[in-house]
Amino acid sequence: MTLSFAPSSDPSIPLHVIAQPDLDSWLQDQPDTVRAWVAANGFTGAMGQTLLAPGAHGAVDFVLAGYGTEDKRARKRFPLAAAAMALPEGTYHIASGIPADRLEMECLGWLMTGYAFDRYASQSAGTAALVAPEGVDANRIETMANAEVLTRDLVNTPASDMGPEQLQQAAEALASEFGAACSVISGAALLEQNFPMIHTVGRAAEQAPRLIELNWGSSGPKLTLVGKGVCFDTGGLNLKPGASMGLMKKDMGGAANVLGLARMIMQLGFPLQLRVLIPAVENALAGNAFRPGDILTSRKGLTVEINNTDAEGRLVLADALALAEESEPDLVISMATLTGAARVAVGPDLAPFYTDDQRCASALSHAAEASADPVWRMPFHTPYEAMIEPGIADLDNAPSGGFAGSITAALFLRRFVGACRYIHFDIYSWQPSKEPGRTKGGLGQGPRAVLTALPEILGL
Structure with missing residues (x-):
């Protein structure tokens, strides 16, 4: 379409x-x-x-x-x-x-x-049909609309037709369209190339876990986008109840939004070096599924105690963020359908984001209104760092107590990006009911605001 x-x-x-x-x-x-x-x-x-x-x-x-x-x-x-x-x-x-x-x-x-x-x-x-009014940037508007089509289609497709393999195919098709390079590390090769947590989360599924990488552009600032690609989330051994599993086809909404943003950047020809990283897995049940109480060693070397196998998104993102840090990009942005706590805090319509960089925060807040893509800044509250430190390992993937769940997840991810300038979005990527211009179902949240803010953030 x-x-x-x-x-x-x-x-x-x-x-x-x-x-x-x-x-x-x-x-x-x-x-x-x-x-x-x-x-x-x-x-x-x-x-x-x-x-x-x-x-x-x-x-x-x-x-x-x-x-x-x-x-x-x-x-x-x-x-x-x-x-x-x-x-x-x-x-x-x-x-x-x-x-x-x-x-x-x-x-x-x-x-x-x-x-x-x-x-x-x-x-x-x-x-x-509408004729574009004089004075508007028709190409930019059409670009944003069709990026939204890509994101919505990916999120709306059920897991039976949108597993890690199909998400890889979508990334490859996008790369081919814009002359980008696309590579994939899959299955046992993840262990050989030191992506242990991506492998661990996805190893119980029929489709092998993988890290999808897309690269485009050869000059300008380095921008790395990381999208959570959990194509279905059963909760693992901490099995979700049926009502909570009903929308888990959208747990790859972060990847879908990142691909939509990448499409806009490439189609509009932004003068930058774009890298997209998508850890694509299914959090499934089998005899080799990871367990509560396991301690995993991440690509960065930090150890993680598993206190809930349903907090798997931050694990796969952590390995991808560690890889992103290694190339010292000018900006890293992660997008993920990460926590129910974010929905409790701001509901389904706002895209909460975290950053320590005031320039990024200000640019995003101003861009959100101009692009009809509302976002809301949440705090990287450093005093809560102790909540993600279990003692037996460096990090806890699911702190007990239930307080500040979105913040502690964001703090967990921040540990893996080092000194990089970093923005994290904890999105919902779903429209609960039909609204003008927004069908019920998959939804882009954050990409238009990011697109509008990038020139200021990166000096383009």
């Missing part, structure tokens, strides 16, 4: 976007026939309302789209998408009503109404 604007040469219907408080003033400048038509059809400018106005010969002359009130818009990511979904098939152009600072993101929301995950059954999607 490719999302794109309609060609500017196509005939298109004017679309006037009307905020609810502005309807009366807009009507004052209209002929009596228009005022009567609006009144007769009960159009108020409420969000999601649409009204087709007929011309002299029965064809649609123009369309009104309700933009609601400021309070209502504050509750939606893409308010215009609510109207776009209600429009009949056709091609439209925005004639008035969208503030300049909202235009690009409303266009992005419109494009994303065209997304549907229809691999297994037909699904409805928006059919109204």
